[in-house]
Amino acid sequence: MLVYVVRRFLYSIPVLLLCSFIIFTFVSVSGDPLSEVKRRPNVSQVTVQQIVERKHLDESIPVQWAYWLKDATTNSFGTDLLGNRPIWPDLKRVMGNTLQLVVAAELLAFTIALAMGVISAKRQYSLFDYGTTTFSFFGFSMPVFWFALILQVIVTNIYLATDVRIFYTANLSSPNPENFLLDRIQHLALPVIALSVLSIATYSRYMRASMLEVVNSDYVRTARAKGVPERKVTVHHAMRNALIPVVTVAALNFGTVLGGAVVTETVFALDGMGLYFIRQLGERDAYPVMAWLMVAAVFVILFNLLADILYGYLDPRIRYE
Numbered sequence: 001m002l003v004y005v006v007r008r009f010l011y012s013i014p015v016l017l018l019c020s021f022i023i024f025t026f027v028s029v030s031g032d033p034l035s036e037v038k039r040r041p042n043v044s045q046v047t048v049q050q051i052v053e054r055k056h057l058d059e060s061i062p063v064q065w066a067y068w069l070k071d072a073t074t075n076s077f078g079t080d081l082l083g084n085r086p087i088w089p090d091l092k093r094v095m096g097n098t099l100q101l102v103v104a105a106e107l108l109a110f111t112i113a114l115a116m117g118v119i120s121a122k123r124q125y126s127l128f129d130y131g132t133t134t135f136s137f138f139g140f141s142m143p144v145f146w147f148a149l150i151l152q153v154i155v156t157n158i159y160l161a162t163d164v165r166i167f168y169t170a171n172l173s174s175p176n177p178e179n180f181l182l183d184r185i186q187h188l189a190l191p192v193i194a195l196s197v198l199s200i201a202t203y204s205r206y207m208r209a210s211m212l213e214v215v216n217s218d219y220v221r222t223a224r225a226k227g228v229p230e231r232k233v234t235v236h237h238a239m240r241n242a243l244i245p246v247v248t249v250a251a252l253n254f255g256t257v258l259g260g261a262v263v264t265e266t267v268f269a270l271d272g273m274g275l276y277f278i279r280q281l282g283e284r285d286a287y288p289v290m291a292w293l294m295v296a297a298v299f300v301i302l303f304n305l306l307a308d309i310l311y312g313y314l315d316p317r318i319r320y321e
Contacts, residue, residue, distance in 0.1 A: 005309060012301050019297045020072070024065045027286050027293075033057065036284035037082055051081060055287075068290070077291040087291050090276065095295060097172055098265070098272035100184075102257055105192045109199035110250060116200070117207020117246075118239055121215060132204055139201025144260050148194040148267040155190060170269045191268045195260050199253060206249050210242035244311060251307030255300045 034051065037043055052058055056067045071078030076088030120129045152169040159165055168174075168187045177183035214220060215238050223233045258273070265274030273292060280288040 005305070008305050008308065012305070015301060016294075016297065017069075020069055020294055021065055023290055023293045023297070024068055025061055027290050028061055028064065031284075033081060033284070033286045043082070054084070055081065068287075072291070072294065077294075078287065080287055081285045087288050091273075091288070091291055091295065094271060094273045094276040097270065098258075098261055098274065101188060101191055101195065101265070101270065101272060102254075102261055104188060105195040106199060106250070106254075106257060108192060109196040109203060112196075113200045113203030113207055114239075114243075114246075116204040117242075118211055118234065120204070120208045121211030122234065124212065129208075132208075136201040136205050139197045142197065144194055144198065145263045145267055147197060148190070148264055151190045151194055152267070172270050172272075187270075191264050191270060194267075195257065195264045198260065199250075199257065202249060202253065203246055206246045207242060210245050211238060214238045214242045247307050247310050251303045254303040255296065258296050258299065 033055075034048060034057070037051065038048060056064050059067075068078070076086060077091065079086055116132045116135075120126075120132045123129055155167050155169055166186070167189045169190060172184070172187055173180070174183050174187075215234075217238075220233060220238050223237050224230070228237075261272065262274035262277055264270070265272040266278050269275065273295070277289065277292050280292070
């Protein structure tokens with residue numbers, strides 16, 4: 001397994017290099033990075049020329065990419081376009097905040113979807129099965145931003161009617177919270193719910209379909225014939241093997257969750273990667289945007305590697321060495 005993990009990490013290096021070149025090329029050809037700067041009356045031509053020289057904007061795209069890649073690997077993504085401010089400190093701060101949101105949403109989604117899928121498969125065509133199917137259709141068809149706004153309206157109306165603060169509808173934390181953990185939970189609860197609904201719908205459908213295939217397999221029937229308790233048959237035999245396609249979907253879904261976090265963090269005004277991305281787009285600063293895209297690409301590759309490692313744990317028949 002160790003050899004496989006090392007080999008996959010080595011394979012990831014050329015993939016990341018290719019991703020970095022594609023990201024840099026498409027962002028560079030999308031428009032003049034200095035167009036917004038040139039419109040500002042307080043920016044002189046001398047300043048513009050200094051930016052051109054500092055960022056090598058008068059060079060070809062491959063040369064610019066090489067300089068940017070050097071900054072990304074040796075100088076923590078370098079500096080932004082106009083202010084010459086380091087990119088990594090801000091990106092590191094918002095990345096930590098976003099990971100709190102995304103990890104909590106994915107853990108919640110995976111836990112609920114796992115239970116929904118297993119019970120739906122065990123009780124096929126029951127009222128619970130039909131109910132989870134209806135919920136899944138609701139989750140698939142509902143826009144994240146709309147559901148986030150509805151949650152804000154509901155919580156605000158409850159607060160106005162009862163004067164009891166259960167959850168907050170904006171920001172990441174209060175200025176001076178008495179209990180930091182409780183305050184953070186109250187602020188993240190609504191964004192986590194809004195972000196996890198689509199994942200719950202997706203994972204529960206895959207888990208149900210996978211369980212329906214596994215529960216009728218030969219080794220499950222053999223375990224029942226040997227007198228193994230039904231709970232042990234479900235958990236140790238059926239569910240463990242049924243998790244393999246769900247793990248695949250969860251790993252591939254991480255990029256979608258990051259995309260949903262952009263919308264969710266904007267609606268709830270959370271100081272995370274999503275809001276940071278929107279702000280940098282508004283300022284027309286390409287370098288923080290490219291740094292954000294590269295971090296997202298790294299996360300997608302890492303989660304796919306994690307899925308491959310989990311395959312070996314869930315199914316002993318899989319051998320990588």
